[in-house]
Amino acid sequence: MSFPIDGTTRVAVIGLGYVGLPLAVALAKSFDTIGIDIKPERIAELRNGEDSTHEIEPERLKTSSLKLSSDIADAADSDIFIVTVPTPVDKANQPDLGPVRGATRAVASVLKPRERPPLIIYESTVYPGVTEDVCGPILEELSGLSRGKDFFLGYSPERINPGDKVHTVDKITRVVAGETPAVTDAMSRLYGSITSGGTFEAASIKAAEAAKVIENAQRDINIAFMNEIAQIFNLDGISVYDVLAAAETKWNFLKFSPGLVGGHCIGVDPYYLSYKAQQLGHLPRVVLAGRSINDGMGAFVADRVHDYLQRAAKVLVLGLTFKEGVPDLRNSKVVDVVNRLQWLGHDVTIHDPLARAAEAEEEYGLSIDTDALSPERRYDAVVLAVPHPHYVDMSGDALGALVAPGGVFADIKGVWRGRAIAGDPHRWQL
Numbered sequence: 001m002s003f004p005i006d007g008t009t010r011v012a013v014i015g016l017g018y019v020g021l022p023l024a025v026a027l028a029k030s031f032d033t034i035g036i037d038i039k040p041e042r043i044a045e046l047r048n049g050e051d052s053t054h055e056i057e058p059e060r061l062k063t064s065s066l067k068l069s070s071d072i073a074d075a076a077d078s079d080i081f082i083v084t085v086p087t088p089v090d091k092a093n094q095p096d097l098g099p100v101r102g103a104t105r106a107v108a109s110v111l112k113p114r115e116r117p118p119l120i121i122y123e124s125t126v127y128p129g130v131t132e133d134v135c136g137p138i139l140e141e142l143s144g145l146s147r148g149k150d151f152f153l154g155y156s157p158e159r160i161n162p163g164d165k166v167h168t169v170d171k172i173t174r175v176v177a178g179e180t181p182a183v184t185d186a187m188s189r190l191y192g193s194i195t196s197g198g199t200f201e202a203a204s205i206k207a208a209e210a211a212k213v214i215e216n217a218q219r220d221i222n223i224a225f226m227n228e229i230a231q232i233f234n235l236d237g238i239s240v241y242d243v244l245a246a247a248e249t250k251w252n253f254l255k256f257s258p259g260l261v262g263g264h265c266i267g268v269d270p271y272y273l274s275y276k277a278q279q280l281g282h283l284p285r286v287v288l289a290g291r292s293i294n295d296g297m298g299a300f301v302a303d304r305v306h307d308y309l310q311r312a313a314k315v316l317v318l319g320l321t322f323k324e325g326v327p328d329l330r331n332s333k334v335v336d337v338v339n340r341l342q343w344l345g346h347d348v349t350i351h352d353p354l355a356r357a358a359e360a361e362e363e364y365g366l367s368i369d370t371d372a373l374s375p376e377r378r379y380d381a382v383v384l385a386v387p388h389p390h391y392v393d394m395s396g397d398a399l400g401a402l403v404a405p406g407g408v409f410a411d412i413k414g415v416w417r418g419r420a421i422a423g424d425p426h427r428w429q430l
Contacts, residue, residue, distance in 0.1 A: 025060065036070070094275060100135065128210045159172050216266045263328065267333065350368050382402050403425045413430075
């Protein structure tokens with residue numbers, strides 16, 4: 001069976017977050033595309049040309065031909081459904097497939113027999129087997145249709161890096177895999193039409209799922225090594241950044257940096273891999289050890305700040321999002337720093353120029369103080385947790401004005417190394 005990919009192809013993207021929106025906007029340039037999101041407020045802001053994720057510029061969003069809806073029924077006639085919903089973990093760090101199952105049930109509700117069988121493609125990060133063994137049966141059961149006859153499955157792992165304006169959806173190589181060669185070919189033509197990076201046809205859907213989950217697990221393990229050596233060198237009074245500056249002069253030294261590793265990918269995907277490994281009867285020692293080290297970095301940083309202060313003090317934490325330059329608060333490990341400092345008895349103030357205050361309150365019960373950098377405010381410790389450009393560009397005088405006499409600067413990412421700071425406060429970095 002062939003699957004035409006041409007000007008008549010209708011595409012629906014399910015989930016319009018950091019992954020789905022850029023994809024939908026790119027597809028809308030070549031295809032009749034509709035974006036579906038279960039949150040009416042998200043659809044409303046996008047219709048107003050506003051993207052709270054800051055991935056798509058207002059003008060580009062306003063001029064896009066992308067149709068928007070919170071009702072899956074509006075996508076019923078689509079030839080291709082692409083699921084781009086989040087795949088978080090629960091409190092026990094077990095995979096939470098709730099959003100994927102929910103999106104799958106929504107798609108199933110509008111599937112119907114047709115001359116051109118639809119393709120259902122998943123981009124959400126999952127462990128190997130979810131597309132075919134979890135989503136496929138749900139689609140069949142709820143729609144009454146037969147997979148491989150009335151509809152077909154495919155998988156193409158998302159590779160969006162929030163805040164990255166270089167490796168965008170229209171430039172990266174896309175891995176594609178369908179349950180038949182014809183599906184894979186159709187996916188290759190679909191994604192190939194929107195990216196200059198070309199496509200790679202994986203050997204199977206499971207291979208494509210596995211490729212995605214190890215991409216981030218690999219980064220997690222490498223960063224965990226950096227975090228562990230940072231802790232080791234800290235005991236000897238050596239900054240890991242001084243060590244790395246020397247080590248990176250070797251041609252084959254891998255350039256990773258220590259820090260807080262959270263977010264919806266690197267901080268989550270290793271748990272999907274370890275879950276699958278344990279299902280197969282294998283204990284993934286390296287994967288779990290890396291995650292354990294990275295999950296403990298927030299407490300390590302807070303404890304080092306406390307060691308310096310040796311008393312209950314006023315602490316300013318700069319940045320709450322999971323990485324610099326984005327408003328994304330999901331799985332932010334800065335929360336661990338804040339919670340530990342508060343547990344140790346400190347009065348913690350949080351500032352972040354990008355994070356949404358309502359989301360911080362709802363997700364973590366934390367308040368963002370927009371006036372925290374006022375000239376009259378001073379703190380016993382300032383912790384640069386997230387190097388947003390706003391903080392990186394601050395002058396030495398402005399930085400010095402934040403610290404009370406005898407206070408300390410804790411520069412987790414080492415972005416202020418070598419910079420003169422007014423008052424010459426004590427400085428600590430990994």
